[in-house]
Amino acid sequence: MKKWIIPVLVSIAVFLTACSEDTSEQEKEDPEKAAPKETEVSEKEEPDLPASAGDRKVSEDGSMIEVEEPERIDVIVNKQRKLPDGYEPPDLTEPDVPFSFEEFHPKKQMREEAARALEALFEAAEEDGLDLVAASGYRSYERQKTIYENSVAENGEEYANRYSAKPGTSEHQTGLAMDVTSAEMAFRLEQSFIETDEGSWLEENAHRFGFVIRYPEGKTDITGYAYEPWHLRYIGEKLAAEVHEQEETLEEFFGLYPTN
Ligand SMILES: [Zn+2]
Secondary structure (H helix, E strand, O other): OOOOHHHHHHHHHHHHHHHHHHHHHHHHHOOOOOOOHHHHHHHOOOOOOOOOOOOEEOOOOOOOEEOOOOOOOOOOOEOOEEOOOOOOOOOEEOOOOOEOOOOOOHHHOEEHHHHHHHHHHHHHHHHOOOOEEEEEOOOOHHHHHHHHHHHHHHHOHHHHHHHOOOOOOOHHHHOOEEEEEEOOOOOOOOHHHHHOHHHHHHHHHHHHHOEEEEEOOOOHHHHOOOOEEEEEEEOOHHHHHHHHHHOOOHHHHOOOOOOO
């Protein structure tokens, strides 16, 4: 066989593989052609990142997955990908940044690497004359459980599912998220934050410090959450820069497409 034939054959094989993936993706989105749920799940390809081979289905219909490596900085937690019950991050610490309240509270904490990055972000914002205030970081499994159960009791399950995360599915439990606000917002977490200097600065600059705006506008179908310009997720500088550049959600970036 001539030497040039092998690379050509390899290229053709790669091309065919890419095309067949595209086709299956289109079929999945076409409701008329949609395969039954079990088939869809079993055919879904597991991406290299950030899913792990040990991620396992924990609900009967396969719609809920438990992540195997919750300590990964690039762990993806959402309404379909939960942390192991009772998971606690290993290295929680309180970042040295202004908070919207004085007293100690576990929600002031983040994981070490994220806390240091948040400090750098706050320092840079201050140098630009901005006044960021941290509001809520780490949230334990138990605390999320209480919040969720109270919401179910008060408003019913459908409402609770829409507005609060089930225990194990909140990104705040990873210790890699922080809700950020400002005095101008009277420390509230509202979408109008994006209209303030602090909110727009975050959107432009958070990635330089390894953070992404985790729940962008118009991506509710993908993330499962309404726009939250205040919710920062630490994922490391390299990944954050790539995600910011591509203007994608983490689900899109990693090829995970959960639906509600
Ligand atoms: Zn949040």
